[in-house]
Amino acid sequence: MADQNLEPTSAKDSRASQTIKAIMGLRGYIIDGRLRPGERVLEQMLVDTLGVSRTPARTAMQRVCEEGLMEPLPGGGFAVVKFSVNDVFDAIAVRGNLEGMAVRMAAERGAPPEVLKALKKVVKQLDVAVENLKHSWDHLAEYVRLNDQFHDLMQDTCxxxxxxxxxxRLVVLPFATPNAFASASPLNLDGLLQVVIYAQEQHRSIVEAIELREGTRAEALAIEHSRSTWKYLHQIFLQGDSSLDLAGLRMIVRP
Incomplete structure (x- = not known):
């Protein structure tokens, strides 16, 4: 006899879809600054604005809390986390060290041949994208896409x-992503171009170090590479409060 308590597949799919919608929506509200640092997040608000039921809304709040974008309040409920400028640079440093660990392990153990081949291909594509950026910033989206692909492959090498x-888990925080500097591009295009050119040289050197099985060099290069983001964001913070209106940086509270 069939189990009468089994939930129909369509109902499960609908519930899963609502949960994903709630998670993505809540995460977007925080990153875009619609929910400000320290603001209490109400379950009913997600129900009303995202068009989901209470269970997906509740699940989304718990998930986003686990990701580090919200924190539980002593009396119950959740509030958006307040990130400091130091938190930004600490997150970038942690990412650099983790990526450094990944490529060191890859060099010492030997990276999968198909991943190494894919890395080389992306480096060549990035060469073209960087050359295009020298002539027009209309190609920035292509650079960002390829840069994301390069960093994803770096994770796969080990x-x-x-x-x-x-x-x-770390790059849920938008200011910790490899492309965090790109969101600030309108403020200093010349400075951004220099960051991109330097970063591309590092991309090439990291792949070379992995292939030559130079673990210590690969790790050092990856850690230094993460500072490309650090250095550019440091310039952005020095330019004044207007920079904090950029997506992702709205999450930062300055003293």
């Missing part, structure tokens, strides 16, 4: 689920 999960 074939370590533990390192990959740690990095995936």
């Amino acid at each position: 074939n370590s689920p533990m390192v990959k999960r740690s990095l995936e």
Whole structure:
């Protein structure tokens, strides 16, 4: 006899879809600054604005809390986390160290041939994208896409689920992503171009170090590479409060 308590597949799919919608919506509200640092997040607000039921809304709040974008309040409920400028630079440093660990392990263990081949291909594509950027910033989206692809492949070189999960958890914070500087591009295009050119040289050197099995060099290059983001964001913070209106940086509270 069929189990009468089994939930129809369509109902499960609908519930899962609502949960994903709630998670993505809540995360977007925080990153875009619609929910400000320190603001209490109400379940009913997500129900009303996202068009989801209470269970997906509740699940989304718990998930986003686990990701580090919200924190539980002593009396119950959740509030948006307040990030400091130091938190931004600490997150970038942690990402750099994790990526450094990944490529060092890859160099010492030997990266999967198909991943190394893919990295080389992306480096060549990035060469073209960087050349295009020298003539027009209309190509920035292409550079960002390829840069994301390069960093995803860096995680895959070491074939370590533990390192990959740690990095995936960290880059939920938009200011910790490899492309955090790109959102600030309108403020200083010349400075951004220099960051991009320097970063591309590092991309090439990281791949070379992995292939030559130079673990210490690969790790040092990856850590220094993360400072490309650090250095550019440091310039952005020095330019004044207007820079904090950029997506992702709205999450930062300055003293």
